[in-house]
Amino acid sequence: MDAITAEGLVKVYKSRKSEVRALDGLDLTVGEGTVLGLLGPNGAGKTTAVRILATLLKPDGGRATVAGFDVVREPDAIRRVIGLSGQYAAVDENLTGSENLWLFGRLYQLSSPEAKRRADELLEQFDLVDARDRVVKTYSGGMRRRLDLASALIGRPRLLILDEPTTGLDPRSRLGMWDVIRGLVREGVTLLLTTQYLEEADELANTIAVVDHGKIIASGTADELKSQVGGERIEVVIRDRDAIVKARELLARDSGEEPTFDEHTRKLTVPAHGGAQTLVQIVRDLDEASIHIDDIGLRRPTLDDVFLALTGHASAEELANEAAALGRTA
């Protein structure tokens, strides 16, 4: 059975002046025990999708099930089996780490001793034992995020929904968070993860769904997505402009395809059907022709390339400001 399904989800935010279609017919499937990375820029609709699946928001159209329960008709059943950790650490900053976990455990309907025991386990697991009796106000960003994730795990959910779990974290804390998440996945938790970082989706997810303007525009494994934008290619930066015509000929011969040329960077790019072998051949021929180069490399497409190719615009950061205008909720 699929852990999460969504068909044609629509959500429209209306304000006095404008209407924003945050979700515009979004379809999703997450298999039991797998990790789906929902990848997209700010404002693409990721958080809206997550809030609907976590029963915090009702869709305006379409339907969705979580663990087999309908998000609109059976929200209570869903709340009993999911753990949610949002973009903005939703823990109480005036309670201590252990008080937060105990409270959320009790509200998850655990008995007091059970909640206590579970809180201790999680504090241990998330390396927060030393900070357990400190109010959360004094925690670092990384510690807050870990506590937030621990709160989501208090009821041992089968299904975990993480909305941008590392946004705003420094690189070191981000790596730490990845380790924690990988550990959970190894233990068999089904995970739906949203991120605006391509690298993060690549690292953590089995399947990636690229979302833009409230719709899934592509999905598959990272490799499948990358192959959509073509295979490996070789990039050569030629030192001397006079040598470019000659270099072009050599590259065309070695790869069998016409290279593209970027005037500004003096960079020639050509598909490398033979992989590293083509690279070796090109280096050899350029050397023989005494053409000096500043740089040469075999480049595999990144998810950034995928994103650019699919959406026709660059990934996250550039769009972030523009999208922020549409509101954080979108």
Place this chain on the structure above:
Amino acid sequence: MTAPSTTAPRSGAGNAITDGLLVGWRNLKRIPRIPELAIFAILQSIMFVLLFVFVFGGAIQIPGGGDYTPFLMPGIFAQTIVFAAATTAIGMTDDVNKGIIDRFRSLPMSRSAVLTGRTFSDVIYNAGILVVLMVTGFVVGWRVESIPALAAGFLLLLFFAYGMAWLGVWLGLMVPTVEVAQQVIFTVLFPITFISNVFVPASTLPSWLQPVAEWNPTSTLTAALRELWGNPNPPVSNSLASTEPALVTILWVVVFIVIFAPLGTRRYRSMSR
């Protein structure tokens, strides 16, 4: 972690009373951790006592005689309780913005517990503030006729605080940020506490304003307390608000609860829209 869950949650969407108490516990636990809030709430009221007793007190004559301090203190208690709506509203808005409400809503807990927990814990918080203020009142010369009268007045204040807490819940859920909550609350509450009999006898107001001041819930509460405690209580007219202030106050609180509890609850439910 994936071992079969030995901690299977109970069925149903949580127990309304237990969950309400847990939310209340959480709200009360926070108070000593942000002592500025309680301290300034008390200091503000003490400031009003000192300002009015020593600055304006000499200039204000109580019709029918009596000292200004025992006249003022019941009004100060009433004013403090009216402003309690601000505490609730700000707390509510803050919880929404910090994501705590989302956390609560993602848990299999009773739906009503967040609001009942909030209103009950704010009543307890206000009871604490009142005790400190009453001690201050005794120091500056306020007296009551009997302990049972004191207890009855105290209970009336807490009942009023409960009604105001529901107003606060609704307001808190209507506004986008804590700053707006503060602005709205003070714009609404200042006139309510000043066009009243709290600081000056209502009979000294312009005649067209007297009925407003007389029927103002702050005034009826103040008049009820003065009457209960034997403090100076100059009547404005022989209307029900002046002759039966306690009864009118209780009716006011019932009206508040009947209006704002459903409005607040509906607003809370519609957060998923």
